[in-house]
Amino acid sequence: MTTAQKRSTFGVSLGEIARRGVGGFAKQPIPLLGAAAVTLGVYGLFRWPAQQLFDDDRVYQSVAVDLVGLVVAGTVAHPWYAYALDAARGDAVDVRGPLRSSRLYRTQLVSSFWFWAGVLLGLRYLAGLPSIVVMLFYAFHGYVIADRKLKSGMMALGTSVRLGQGRRIGLFALGGLLIVFNLFGAISLGFDVNPLTIALAIVGLAITTSITLVCGAVVYDALDAELDDEPPPPRPQARSRKSKKKGNQR
DSSP: OOHHHHHSSSSSOHHHHHHHHHHHHHHSHHHHHHHHHHHHHHHHHHHHHHHHHHHTTOHHHHHHHHHHHHHHHHHHTHHHHHHHHHHHHTOOOOSSGGGSOHHHHHHHHHHHHHHHHHHHHHTTSGGGHHHHHHHHHHTTHHHHHHHHOOSOHHHHHHHHHHHTTTOHHHHHHHHHHHHHHHHHHTGGGGTOOSHHHHHHHHHHHHHHHHHHHHHHHHHHHHHHHHHHHSOOOOOOOOOOHHHHHHHHHO
8 A cells, every 4th residue: 555545534545536436337337337227226116106105294104115115225236336346346247246145135135224224214313414424334334245245234334334433524525525426417307307307317327326336345445455454452361360369369
């Protein structure tokens, strides 16, 4: 790792994140766009009835349907995370790889549930500030599962917390930039709302969210490398039998 990288927040510069994010997507767009279409399409199936319920003032039912949609979409997003990691590393995307293990989908289901439940619950308090905290703490859970093949969704969430430790402000700033970037994906809706602009927005968001996911994979790899380099915490020294005997004699 170079001196400049060590000085940066994530061990990799912002320009490098953008370059590798766009470059990784450009080299292998088909699997990333396919996974994006599946994920966004699944969520769209739930978002429409959730909006209808909200318009009918059935807020709690709307939130419940939205939560189910987010969790299901987050679960089927497992290949998307895996493809993003491959793209960020310059590897050929293993399209079938993430589809071979149903166990990882169960792990993704658990972590997605707690992630999105925390986000939606946090929106009800302090102008949504708790939701931002949840996202900053658990943003890497999908990458952790795809990369480390963990059996526990809760362990994936915990690892995500460790990855971002001491870098929350930097993650907040990077997340803000990526949100603005994704707004450009839906810019067609700013002119008019019709079938054409909606279709353009869907395509645009599929592209921008895929690039965003690859950028996230770049950051994940940098933080994961630093996490692996950290020395383990010192183990407490056990008292010798002699010291115990002396203590008992006293």
